[in-house]
Amino acid sequence: MLRARGSGLLCVTPTVWMFPATVLLLVGYYGFGKVAGQPLRDLGTDPACIEQCLRTSKGCKQCVRELAQRLSTPAQLDLKFHKAHPGLVDPRVGVEAHHHFEDRPPWAPGSVPVSHVPGQVVDPQGKVHKNCPAMKARSGVSAITLHMPYTCRWYRSGKIEFDLHWIAGTPMHVQEIVHPVDSPWIRLPQSHLQMFTVGDSRADVWILNSGIYIDDVEFMTSPNAKPGDKGGSTGNKWMVMPLPHQLGYPEWRIEQGVLSSFQRTSKNANIPLQLNFTAIPPEQEYIEIVRGTPMMQYVPAVLPSVTLRETPMPTPLADYLVMLSRMHKAGDLRINKENDLGGYDVMRSYQLKDNPGYAQSHRPKKRTAASRRVDL
Numbered sequence: 001m002l003r004a005r006g007s008g009l010l011c012v013t014p015t016v017w018m019f020p021a022t023v024l025l026l027v028g029y030y031g032f033g034k035v036a037g038q039p040l041r042d043l044g045t046d047p048a049c050i051e052q053c054l055r056t057s058k059g060c061k062q063c064v065r066e067l068a069q070r071l072s073t074p075a076q077l078d079l080k081f082h083k084a085h086p087g088l089v090d091p092r093v094g095v096e097a098h099h100h101f102e103d104r105p106p107w108a109p110g111s112v113p114v115s116h117v118p119g120q121v122v123d124p125q126g127k128v129h130k131n132c133p134a135m136k137a138r139s140g141v142s143a144i145t146l147h148m149p150y151t152c153r154w155y156r157s158g159k160i161e162f163d164l165h166w167i168a169g170t171p172m173h174v175q176e177i178v179h180p181v182d183s184p185w186i187r188l189p190q191s192h193l194q195m196f197t198v199g200d201s202r203a204d205v206w207i208l209n210s211g212i213y214i215d216d217v218e219f220m221t222s223p224n225a226k227p228g229d230k231g232g233s234t235g236n237k238w239m240v241m242p243l244p245h246q247l248g249y250p251e252w253r254i255e256q257g258v259l260s261s262f263q264r265t266s267k268n269a270n271i272p273l274q275l276n277f278t279a280i281p282p283e284q285e286y287i288e289i290v291r292g293t294p295m296m297q298y299v300p301a302v303l304p305s306v307t308l309r310e311t312p313m314p315t316p317l318a319d320y321l322v323m324l325s326r327m328h329k330a331g332d333l334r335i336n337k338e339n340d341l342g343g344y345d346v347m348r349s350y351q352l353k354d355n356p357g358y359a360q361s362h363r364p365k366k367r368t369a370a371s372r373r374v375d376l
Contacts, residue, residue, distance in 0.1 A: 084211035
């Protein structure tokens with residue numbers, strides 16, 4: 001989590017584990033040997049040698065290298081960050097401003113109007129998208145969330161207006177971009193905040209310096225980190241990701257990418273922004289993003305090299321898929337073959353109160369007045 005405001009410390013807990021080589025030899029046996037009950041398999045080094053090294057702290061070079069290649073991320077990152085000036089919003093660990101489904105809540109009779117169906121009202125109960133385990137896990141990822149450093153308005157004509165909140169009197173800075181121009185670069189007055197485009201200005205792909213400078217040396221000194229791997233896709237990386245489940249902004253989006261290290265280039269955490277003027281009405285002249293808007297995340301990840309090879313479907317997997325089909329009254333494709341007609345079913349939310357399945361076995365049953373009188 002984030003330390004006290006202004007402390008300049010940012011704690012991130014990735015999902016992949018690593019121990020430094022010296023600690024590996026001391027505690028590795030208890031995590032990988034007989035105590036854990038998981039034998040060492042598929043290793044380039046003799047497993048017996050690794051077992052011996054872990055048990056005796058011998059630590060031959062090949063064994064240390066083998067384990068370091070498999071455990072290459074710290075269990076917790078305590079990262080330092082610096083701000084271009086105090087008026088910027090601190091980065092945060094985790095996701096915020098997400099799970100916005102007010103315009104399409106789960107259906108149930110009620111009194112909340114539905115925007116996409118005139119005259120229909122609903123009561124927002126039952127399952128929502130955030131109940132999905134994968135979405136719930138994505139929301140809990142310890143990633144660095146960046147915010148819009150200032151209020152900015154991009155005009156169709158190429159003019160850009162910046163509200164400079166760090167200057168007394170809240171002045172406005174105006175920059176005219178004459179289309180087309182190749183890779184214009186802007187630095188705002190009395191600040192180190194820059195902004196530039198990737199290629200032709202008409203593409204409206206802008207890279208914004210967030211004003212947040214992150215020291216990720218701890219992450220990048222781990223084995224196999226490859227901090228200087230420009231454009232590489234393996235090793236310790238920062239995944240450039242939009243915020244999950246954020247209320248949609250069709251006029252702009254975050255471009256996704258992979259960053260090798262904040263130290264490799266300018267050390268700042270950039271915001272890759274794609275504008276879309278076709279998504280706004282013709283009479284609307286500009287796209288505005290307000291200062292403090294949560295924009296995107298940098299997610300720490302270990303990316304291995306990947307190869308794929310097709311093999312026949314295992315029978316247990318085929319049985320599972322057929323089980324799902326039968327559960328929804330769609331039959332067994334293996335039996336029906338060319339006569340298979342597919343299937344359709346309605347999975348009603350178990351949380352809807354008018355659903356008989358609402359009384360679930362794991363929920364305590366509500367006692368009625370009659371049952372309480374019997375007890376008396």
